[in-house]
Amino acid sequence: MPHPGWAAFSFDGIGTSWEISTPGPLDGGQRRRLLDVVETYDAAWSRFRADSIVAQAAREPGRLRMPDGAGALGRLYRNLYRLTDGAMTPLIGGSLEQLGYGPDYSLRPRGTPVPAPRWDDVLDWNDAVLTTTAPVVLDVGAAGKGQLADLLAAELRSLGAGEYFIDASGDLLNSGPVPVAVALEHPYDPGRAIGTLSLGTGALCASAANRRAWGDGLHHVLDGTTGAPVRTVVATWALAEDAMTADALATALFFVSGKALQQDFAFSWLTVFSDGSAAYSAGFEGVLFE
Template sequence: MMRHPLAVHRHRLRAMGTSVELIAGASEDERTFALAAERVEGVFAREERRCSRFRDDSEISIVNLRAGRPTPISPGLAEVVAFALDAAARTGGRFDPTVLDAVVGAGYDRDFDEVLAGARAALRPARPCGRWRDVRLEDGAVLLPEDVGLDLGGVAKGWAVDLAAAEAVGAGLTWVVVNAGGDLRLAGRPPSPGIDVGIDDPESPDTEMFQLSLSHGALATSSITRRAWGPDLHHLIDPSTGAPTSNGVLQATVWAPTCAEAEILAKDALLLGEDSLDRTLGVLVLTDGRVLTNLADRTEAAA
């Protein structure tokens, strides 16, 4: 997703089910960059232990297993859950952290590589979600209704990107990009006028269809083609139906001050469609081939 002519340092890792990359200017001291890379790896390892539903020992897996009973959680996980519940309220439930049952019912019941290999349970009929209103978070514990599970998914990834970017700058780097599967955060003081970022064609990932210059903030993309395993089978659930969304939007890419917020707005834009551009800076790719945006080509993405 990131395209630029700058000479840079790069550090790559695999975390939270995706490829992660730390990028900084080539003029940075190598020891400082190595320290930043170590901190970034530590952030992603910690957040994966907290938020991955694919790890039986993660905090979120334990919370889901104990649905119906209060479960003490770490302050870090409590922050993510509180953010997700607030986002559900702000979007009228279009973003819904209680879609776990629907995601599993659609076939995304384990790590995506295994889903593609065919190792998934039988599909279940869709049913509406919306139980986020019944989740209780207080006194350092979370209480889920019985038969309800949390899937923090992309928002947890965005949260980790933001924390990692802050840690990398805190290690002494002038500017950094942390990119996790195409969702990225630019932090620090980048070279003027910014970093060129390309948005890929959802139906041809190696083809760049739009480019902009990012001077600060974050970009996130939600696409029904990224994690798909069959006709109309993908991980982006419409909470109003409990089924994978199918509303004429292939992909939504949005800008926000933080990657966690961009993750929320990208999912909201994917479900809301064209009307989302009245409230969000972004690019929509529609199934009829149209590309809609309120960003000028190669313009600065900024509030």
């Protein structure tokens, strides 16, 4: 519990566990409205359910109208697609399924890694309308959990909740003003921390090769240009004003240096490499253990 005495609302959504903490308990109607936000998002973007909008895109090309927020998500992805030279892409779903991370959770590769299709060859993302020229497996997991946290925060504010703390399985959003002490999980041992950080108003999101890992060195952070898992980075953290940006940048740090990303984004960051070294921004006000 981030603040002693606060009430917690826990639930599962988009394949992970959530906890929303507020100074007072949320009533049944408020909880249903929050769960409706989760269901709307999942019904649009989940590649793990056959009735989602993106599941339709995997079956046939066409024109899809997505819910509110799709435009901001597309613009963020397009920018990071450019900055990473195509390594970070919403078209990575087919590459993930090739390595066994598909709706059936087989976790057995079908064969060698397959690059994601080039954005301009198959996808036109114009605000909330997506037009595809071939069947594509969209996966917005690199930013989606963060965006859903932001959407839940907006719903909480509309319900009159001025203070809240959202924990989306370790991706955090704090309304402030009271800081919350956060442990930074060790990339090779979830029971240990490599440091601590005090999270004020804003979001802290992380990405790590040990999360959603399977098989012989396989994990969920794939390079879209090769379809293979990234080997040089093992864990990242990003601090930003909103959770969607922080979530996306935590993944982008697997492909591009934090210094390069700071040319386009106002955020602070920490990257831990597979050789045991680390790099971080001057604004990352955490404490790393020896």
